[in-house]
Every structure is written in structure tokens, then in C-alpha cells.
Amino acid sequence: MESYDVVIIGAGHNGLVCASYLLKAGYTVLLLEARSVPGGAATTEEALRDEAPGFKFNLCAIDHEFIHLGPVVEELELQKYGLEYLFCDPVVFCPHPDGKYFLGHQSIEKTCAEIARYSDRDAQKYAEFTDYWQRVTSAIAPLFNAPPQSIVDILGNYRLENLQNALSVVGGVNKTLDWLRNMITSPEDILNEWFDSEFLKAPLARLAAELGTPPSQKTTAIGAMMMSLRHNPGMARPKGGTGALTQALLKLVKSKGGVVLCDQPVQQVLIDDNHRAVGVKVLGGKEYRANKGVISNIDAQRLFLQMVDSSALDSADPNLEERLKRRIVNNNETILKIDCALSEVPRFEAFNHQDEYLIGTVLIADSVAHVEQAHALAQMGQIPDSDPSLYLDVPTVLDPSMAPFGKHTLWIEFFAPYQIAGAEGTGFNGTGWTDELKNKVADRVIDKLADYAPNIKQAIIARRVESPAELGARLGADKGNYYHIDMTLDQMIFLRPLPEIANYTTPIKGLFLTGAGTHPGGSISGMPGRNCARVFMNSQQPFSHKVKDLINYLKSVV
Numbered sequence: 001m002e003s004y005d006v007v008i009i010g011a012g013h014n015g016l017v018c019a020s021y022l023l024k025a026g027y028t029v030l031l032l033e034a035r036s037v038p039g040g041a042a043t044t045e046e047a048l049r050d051e052a053p054g055f056k057f058n059l060c061a062i063d064h065e066f067i068h069l070g071p072v073v074e075e076l077e078l079q080k081y082g083l084e085y086l087f088c089d090p091v092v093f094c095p096h097p098d099g100k101y102f103l104g105h106q107s108i109e110k111t112c113a114e115i116a117r118y119s120d121r122d123a124q125k126y127a128e129f130t131d132y133w134q135r136v137t138s139a140i141a142p143l144f145n146a147p148p149q150s151i152v153d154i155l156g157n158y159r160l161e162n163l164q165n166a167l168s169v170v171g172g173v174n175k176t177l178d179w180l181r182n183m184i185t186s187p188e189d190i191l192n193e194w195f196d197s198e199f200l201k202a203p204l205a206r207l208a209a210e211l212g213t214p215p216s217q218k219t220t221a222i223g224a225m226m227m228s229l230r231h232n233p234g235m236a237r238p239k240g241g242t243g244a245l246t247q248a249l250l251k252l253v254k255s256k257g258g259v260v261l262c263d264q265p266v267q268q269v270l271i272d273d274n275h276r277a278v279g280v281k282v283l284g285g286k287e288y289r290a291n292k293g294v295i296s297n298i299d300a301q302r303l304f305l306q307m308v309d310s311s312a313l314d315s316a317d318p319n320l321e322e323r324l325k326r327r328i329v330n331n332n333e334t335i336l337k338i339d340c341a342l343s344e345v346p347r348f349e350a351f352n353h354q355d356e357y358l359i360g361t362v363l364i365a366d367s368v369a370h371v372e373q374a375h376a377l378a379q380m381g382q383i384p385d386s387d388p389s390l391y392l393d394v395p396t397v398l399d400p401s402m403a404p405f406g407k408h409t410l411w412i413e414f415f416a417p418y419q420i421a422g423a424e425g426t427g428f429n430g431t432g433w434t435d436e437l438k439n440k441v442a443d444r445v446i447d448k449l450a451d452y453a454p455n456i457k458q459a460i461i462a463r464r465v466e467s468p469a470e471l472g473a474r475l476g477a478d479k480g481n482y483y484h485i486d487m488t489l490d491q492m493i494f495l496r497p498l499p500e501i502a503n504y505t506t507p508i509k510g511l512f513l514t515g516a517g518t519h520p521g522g523s524i525s526g527m528p529g530r531n532c533a534r535v536f537m538n539s540q541q542p543f544s545h546k547v548k549d550l551i552n553y554l555k556s557v558v
């Protein structure tokens with residue numbers, strides 16, 4: 001049997017980040033990936049090779065913000081392995097039905113000047129609002145970059161600036177209570193409190209709803225942070241597409257002797273008589289031995305309920321199976337993904353079209369109510385396609401290398417239900433989705449875009465439409481949830497995915513968790529991978545690791 005120190009289930013970007021840290025520390029690592037390409041929701045693929053050769057598509061993630069809130073890119077020196085980030089500016093363009101438009105630049109001042117064309121009050125409020133969320137971000141980012149139950153790690157991440165910002169947010173009883181209220185209220189309430197103009201509130205609500213919840217949902221107001229992140233640290237895309245991040249990680253992993261095997265879906269975690277994870281078995285029966293640990297890049301529900309023998313789980317923690325089944329919330333909302341090869345960019349002629357407006361994200365969000373409908377209906381199993389709200393990018397404006405000369409690509413994210421209500425047991429995997437339905441919905445989405453960019457239909461050379469059911473199957477994600485589990489406050493930090501398995505460890509010795517379903521959650525950040533690697537290494541050499549940490553911390557503050 002092939003044997004390694006660590007076997008990682010899944011080569012998503014978090015699995016690869018985790019592997020990179022472990023390899024750098026001298027462990028031998030094997031990553032087993034179910035798909036024929038590694039990267040999970042972080043790939044760039046020539047997905048329309050027959051109809052539109054030479055066009056490269058980000059099949060999932062495209063806009064990277066959270067990774068710039070942590071040290072992964074610098075610590076792993078990913079630029080040495082070919083990663084180059086291109087920062088977007090402008091960062092958001094949202095045309096409004098009344099002819100106004102919101103144009104967000106990386107500079108707050110320039111953004112305020114755009115808002116002031118329509119409302120001086122909202123422009124001034126925008127500066128204050130952004131300042132508040134940037135201070136909140138600075139106060140909590142150190143928590144993102146540490147295992148959530150490791151006080152020493154968390155405290156060690158705080159620098160003077162973070163502490164000052166934390167004090168400015170929670171210094172004093174009233175400020176603290178106000179901050180608490182902001183954490184438990186909804187994006188809609190926060191936006192109504194600060195702003196008057198719909199042309200501004202609608203795109204901010206649309207970005208907040210990227211958490212996968214409607215803007216009215218209480219406890220998700222932190223989604224307001226999504227726009228402030230685009231100012232600082234900024235929003236960037238790897239040159240060549242998101243897959244370039246995966247490629248850089250792969251180069252690093254391989255250069256350190258790591259092994260990545262594709263088309264190897266893991267079926268079972270092997271657990272010995274001492275209740276310790278000692279390896280995995282893949283489809284076809286081959287087994288791989290893990291001498292020091294097995295790390296899962298897939299969600300806890302699939303891991304424990306499908307890959308761990310139930311008697312082993314029961315003897316490790318008799319309550320865990322029930323809690324995984326019933327306590328974890330994974331709502332019904334996911335994405336219908338549309339990728340198009342274009343002969344020219346969509347032109348927003350009625351909105352002072354400039355190609356540079358398309359460098360960042362284009363949002364079709366007519367009002368907060370429009371965004372509400374897009375997410376609330378999806379959660380109820382209905383397709384919100386009577387008046388679609390969209391998040392789209394034209395990546396080739398920033399990075400022409402992703403299409404043949406002069407041509408473009410279009411990336412559209414349309415929130416949609418995984419399971420269509422009333423269609424249970426039909427279509428792909430019983431979800432109700434069929435080829436005919438997904439194409440009908442895609443036509444409506446393109447029709448809506450054509451209301452703003454009338455040239456879009458004749459610009460499409462070819463398109464690829466992936467239903468939520470197909471996306472879920474491709475990613476191996478439960479109900480197509482690309483955050484593995486919901487990103488609501490009740491499942492964050494030391495509650496993610498459940499308190500007893502929130503620190504990347506599990507009741508089964510030698511079995512660890514990483515990935516979007518662990519702290520601090522989904523999106524391209526690499527933080528779950530890095531944090532998990534820390535916990536794993538700590539479990540191997542607890543004392544020497546702590547001493548090394550202490551020395552590093554003292555060096556950094558002196």
C-alpha cells in the first residue's frame with residue numbers, strides 16, 4: 001500500500017494550500033481528487049473547445065478579495081510559481097432602470113464623487129459607511145487567520161492597527177452594543193439606515209447577498225463588508241484566470257514532492273481498531289495509507305455520513321451523526337452558471353458605456369426588492385427568472401489573454417434553487433432540472449441583460465449553461481453549496497460546521513477537516529487550508545510548535 005504522512009481528500013484550493021504548508025514543514029502529502037482536474041471551484045477551463053476554441057472560462061470563482069486579507073500568497077511565495085494578481089478598478093458597475101448608474105472605483109473618494117452626481121448626502125454617508133466596515137474588517141481579520149478556538153493564535157495575529165480599529169468599533173458600552181446590533185441585523189436594515197438612493201442600495205444589497213441569503217435575512221449584515229473589501233484590500237483576479245491560482249499551488253506542491261492524483265474519488269476513510277484514521281479507499285478499491293493524518297477538503301456531512309463507518313463514528317461521538325444530519329443548515333440556494341464566448345463586449349449604451357466600466361463586476365440589481373426576490377424565491381425552490389437579477393463579469397476586459405485576440409468571455413452567476421419545489425424525483429439527480437429548463441432560464445437571463453446591453457444576443461458565439469444540479473455534481477458539493485454549508489452567523493467562527501468539530505479536529509483521531517465548510521468559510525481565501533495545517537502541525541509537535549510561534553511573534557513585535 002502506498003503510504004504518506006498525510007492524505008488529503010479533495011484538491012480544492014484549500015486542500016492545496018493545506019498541502020503546501022505541510023510539505024514546506026517536511027511532511028509527505030498525497031492529494032486525491034475526484035475530478036480529472038484539480039482546483040474544485042477554482043479552475044479555468046477551455047469549456048467550449050469545439051464551438052469556441054481558445055476561450056478560457058472560470059467555471060466557478062472569479063473575483064478574489066478574501067485571499068488578500070491573509071498571508072497565504074506571500075507566505076507561500078506564489079508569485080515564484082507563476083501567480084500574478086491583476087487588481088480591478090473600477091470594481092463595480094450597476095446600471096439602474098431610471099438611467100442612473102453606480103460606478104464603484106477602488107478609490108473611496110472617486111466612488112463618492114460618482115454617487116454625488118445624484119446625492120450629496122449618500123456620497124458623504126458612503127464614505128462613513130465604508131470607513132466603519134473597513135474598521136470592522138481590520139478588527140476581525142486576525143480571527144479569520146487563526147484556528148477559531150486557539151486564543152494564542154488569534155491574539156498573536158493582532159497588531160497595533162487591528163487593536164486600534166477594534167477599539168474604535170467596540171470601545172465603550174454603547175459602541176459595543178451598536179456593533180452587536182449590526183452583527184445581528186440584516187443588510188437591508190443597515191442599508192436603509194444609512195442611505196436614501198435605490199441606485200446605491202440595490203448593488204450593495206446584491207453584493208451582501210453573495211453570502212447566499214436574501215438581504216432581509218437577519219444576522220447577515222456583515223455582508224455589507226463585501227463592497228468595502230473592494231476598496232481595501234481590493235478585488236483582483238489571477239492573470240490567466242482563477243485556475244492560475246490552482247496551477248501555482250500545484251507547482252509548489254509538486255516542487256516539494258507532493259503527489260496529486262486525479263480521477264480518484266475517495267469512498268471510505270479507513271479507521272483502525274484504536275479508532276484512528278489511517279488512510280482512505282478510493283473508487284475501484286485501491287487503498288492509501290496515511291501515517292499521521294487524513295485531512296478532508298470536503299464538507300463534514302459528506303465526510304462523516306458517507307465515508308466514515310457509522311459504528312466508528314458512533315463510538316467516537318454518539319451524538320455527532322444526528323447533529324450532522326439535523327443541526328447543520330444547508331439551504332436550497334445555489335447557482336445556475338452561464339459562460340459565453342463573445343465577439344464583442346456587452347455595450348451599455350444608455351449608461352455612458354465605457355469598456356473600462358466592465359473591468360470589475362457588473363450587477364443587474366434594480367432595487368433591494370429585486371435582490372430579495374432573487375434569493376428568497378431560490379430558497380423556497382422557485383426559479384427567480386420572471387425578472388432575473390445577475391452578477392456578471394467580462395474577464396477579458398482586464399485580461400485579454402483569456403480569449404482569442406479581440407474576442408471576449410462573459411461569466412454570469414444566476415442564483416437558483418438546487419431542488420425545484422414540486423419537481424422532486426425528476427430531472428438531473430431528482431432535482432427537477434433538465435437541459436430544456438436550464439436553457440429556458442438562461443434565455444430569460446440573457447433577455448434581461450439585453451434590456452441593458454442590447455448587443456449581447458448577437459455577440460454570443462457559443463454558450464455553456466450548467467444547472468445547479470450539474471454544478472453540485474461537478475463540485476461534489478452537497479446540494480451544490482459552493483460554501484459547503486451556509487454562511488450564516490449561527491454557522492460561523494467557532495460554530496462552523498459544529499462547535500465540537502470547529503477547530504479542524506474531529507472526534508476521530510488523525511482525521512482533520514478543512515475547506516469552505518470550516519472557519520472562516522467559503523470563497524477564495526486559502527484561510528481554512530492554512531489554519532488547518534497549523535492545527536495539524538500543532539497536533540504533531542505541540543510544544544516545539546508553540547515555542548517557535550512565540551519566538552516568531554516576539555520577533556514580529558520587536
Ligand SMILES: Cc1cc2nc3c(=O)[nH]c(=O)nc-3n(C[C@H](O)[C@H](O)[C@H](O)COP(=O)(O)OP(=O)(O)OC[C@H]3O[C@@H](n4cnc5c(N)ncnc54)[C@H](O)[C@@H]3O)c2cc1C
Binds near residue numbers: 009474
Ligand atoms: C459559480 C461559483 C462562483 C463563485 N464565485 C466566487 C468568487 O467570485 N469569489 C470567491 O471568493 N468565491 C467564489 N465562489 C466560492 C468559492 O469558489 C468556493 O467557496 C471555494 O473555491 C471553495 O474551495 P474549497 O477548496 O474549500 O472547496 P472546493 O473547491 O469545493 O474543493 C473540494 C474538492 O474536493 C473534491 N472532491 C469532492 N468529493 C471528493 C471525493 N469523494 N474524493 C476526492 N475528492 C473529492 C472536489 O472535486 C473539489 O476539487 C464561487 C463558487 C461557485 C460555485
